[in-house]
Amino acid sequence: MEPFEVLDHTADMGFRARGTTLEELFENAALALIHTALDASRAAAYAPRQLTAGGEAREELLVNWLNEVLYLLDAERFVPARFEAIWFDGDSVFAQIIGERRDDQRHPPRIVVKAATYHQLRVEEHNGQWEAEVCLDI
Amino acid sequence: MERIDEVRHRIPRNAQAGMKTDVLFFASDPILAHVRKDKALQQAMNVACLPGIVGPSLAMPDIHQGYGFPIGGVAAMDWRHGVVSPGGVGYDINCGVRLLRTNLEAGQVRVKLRELIDRIFADVPCGVGGQGHLKITEKQLNQVLEQGAPWMVEQGYGTLSDTLRCEERGCLREAAAGAVSARAKERGRPQIGTLGSGNHFLEIQYVERVEQPAAAGDFGLEEGQVVVLIHSGSRGLGHQVCTDFLSTMGAAMKRYGITLPDRQLACVPVQSPEGRSYLQAMRAAANFAWANRQAMLHFLRGSFAQVFGKRAQLDLVYDVCHNIAKREKHRWEGREVDVLVHRKGATRAFPPRHAEIPAEYRASGQPVLIPGSMGTASWVLAGRDGAMLESFGSVCHGAGRLLSRNAAKAGRDARQVQKELEARGILVRSETRDGIVEEVPEAYKDVDEVIDVVHRAGLAAKVARLRPLGVIKG
Incomplete structure (x- = not known):
């Protein structure tokens, strides 16, 4: 099973992420977003970070989560090397991340992602298999 | 869909439950055939469901599928009883x-083109990684957000006449830095003075053909003359403002009893606290974008002076925004209406004699700047009376995408695309390889076909066609 695949959209870009648990789905969706923005293959597991997002419905939670990851990349200039733990509590998602400061030489940028959108958003579970589709504004 | 004439089509309001008005689509037959392939017209129908829409939901010939609103869409909302939608701005x-x-001819620039492109590439940061050359403090950022392009000029980045030739003179009043979140400021502050990626670009072009000599004369354009086109926006600051408000509007919509076919269309009453607050933040982000483009103009002047000496001049012709919501007065069905015009991938196109146009252009109409795709043509148009009658003073904004980024990339190599363009005399420099292949000319509709529709519909008139010499991309 591929953790994620890139989807077509005329103006923008999307991805389909999968996971055997909701935690894994959120991790793979975050990886898909990071992969779109830059090459994180050389990111070092150097400094720890915490990340949290809230949202009533699962779809909303996923969009808010992805926009938090984007904020981490774009504003805090931090590149995750690994998601050590992801857990849910009530309407919120929490993550323990390890990574390093963003450096264009070590993590070549691919494209500026403006946001994860609600457009054609889908989060579903079938027989213990989670799948989400997300459109990114480029 | 009903065909009205060769360039107009209508989807009547009874086509779908919930539509409060018709969709008016400006398109030729070939464009219609393309647009039917994606969901853009369905999105224009969804916009027709928004509360307080005045006149039709408008679809321009460059329309393509967006998220919620179509890109190339215009919707005027009643200022008192209508809604504002962050998705309708983008x-x-x-x-x-x-x-x-410039005061340079194509021949003069061609011989130094590589040097010029390299110089600009170094001077005007693309900022794909997220940072530029310009460092401003938090306090200065707050001033940028409320003062726009004139703030940049005050700091020595340009001249007063630059700001006079911007839509709104480069600053929307009633912007409030306080309405912009600390996160949006944090994300945007290091990015001021940067181009961005995606479809943003900076092109060295020349005037290939003048179609309307009087207007071209007013705009200071003549055949063979070199011009520069900058296509950029509010960077991470604007993106975060939109994200912030979309995430809080879901709950607010429930309070106002608004239900919509697509969450991305999220909207609140213009007169609600959330609506007012969004508009204050949106205007602040718009001011950031004008300051951003002003800074890039200043850097460019430096590049041209380096390569061509002090005799090289760069004067601003005009600056338009094509993702914005603005309060305007229009006449609709015989009465004056006070509306918030959402232009999502659409350009304001005010006709001759309109008070909002700089005095020197008032006889010709507002300059409308339509960038084509990388390596093809761009256009300068002038607003016409038809735009006031039919489209709330609006026209298209570009060629409009045809292929997805993936489809554009398939089987293409950045170096090969670069070589093909070079063979046609166009130099391309990009910070990323994907930046080149995703924006190949084949990924877009034919810009001439799009322009032809708005010209024939009487929304704007062709003034000059521009051809690229060099492209800089994020």
Whole structure:
């Protein structure tokens, strides 16, 4: 099973992420977003970070989560090397991340992602298999 | 869909439950055939469901599928009883185009083109990684957000006449830095003075053909003259403003009893606290974008002076925004209406004699700047009376995408695309390889076909066609 695949959209870009648990789905969706923005293959597991997002419905939670990851990349200039733990509590998602400061030489940028959108958003579970589709504004 | 004439089509309001008005689509037959392939017209129908829409939901010939609103869509909302929708503005608030004229001819620039492109590439940061050359403090950022392009000029980045030739003179009043979240400021502050990626670009072009000599004369354009087009927006600051408000509007919509076919269309009453607050933040982000383009103009002047000496001049022709919501007065069905015009991938096109146009252009109409795709043509148009009658003073904003980014990339190599363009005399420099292949000319509709529709519909008139010499991309 591929953790994620890139989807077509005329103006923008999307991805389909999968996971055997909701935690894994959120991790793979975050990886898909990071992969779109830059090459994180050389990111070092150097400094720890915490990340949290809230949202009533699962779809909303996923969009808010992805926009938090984007904020981490774009504003805090931090590149995750690994998601050590992801857990849910009530309407919120929490993550323990390890990574390093963003450096264009070590993590070549691919494209500026403006946001994860609600457009054609889908989060579903079938027989213990989670799948989400997300459109990114480029 | 009903065909009205060769360039107009209508989807009547009874086509779908919930539509409060018709969709009016400006398109030729070939464009209609393309647009039917994606969901853009369905999105224009969804916009027709928004509360307080005045006149039809408008679809321009460059329309393509967006998220919620179609890109290339215009919707006027009643100022008192209508809604404001962040999705109707987009993530890149005040994404826009600025055209500069030089006193150089194509031949003079061609011989130094590589040097010029390299110089600009070094001087005007793309900022794909997220940072530029310009460092401003938090306090200065707050001033940028409320003062726009004039703030940049005050700091020595340009001249007063630059700001006079911007839509709104480069600053929307009633912007409030306080309405912009600390996160949006944090994300945007290091990015001021940067171009961005995606479809943003900076092109060295020349005037290939003048179609309307009087207007071209007013705009200071003549055949063979070199011009520069900058296409950029409000960077991470605007993106975050949109994200912030979309995430809180879901709950607010429930309070106002608004239900919509697509969450991305999220909207609140213009007069609600959330609506007012969004408009204050949106205007602040728009001012950031104008300051951003002004800083890039200043850097460019430096590049031209380096390569061509002090005799090289760069004057601003005009600066338009094509992702914005603005309060305007229009006449609709015989009465004056006070509306919030959402232009999502659409350009204001005010006709001759309109008070909002700089005095020197008032006889010709507002300059409308339409960037084509990388390596093809761009256009300068002039607003016409038809735009006031039919489209709330609006026209298209570009060629409009045809292929997805993946489809554009398939089987293409950045170096090969670069070589093909070079063979046609166009130099391309990009910070990323994907930046080149995703924006190949084949990924877009034919810009001439799009322009032809708005010209024939009487929304704007062709003034000059521009051809690229060099392209800089994120």
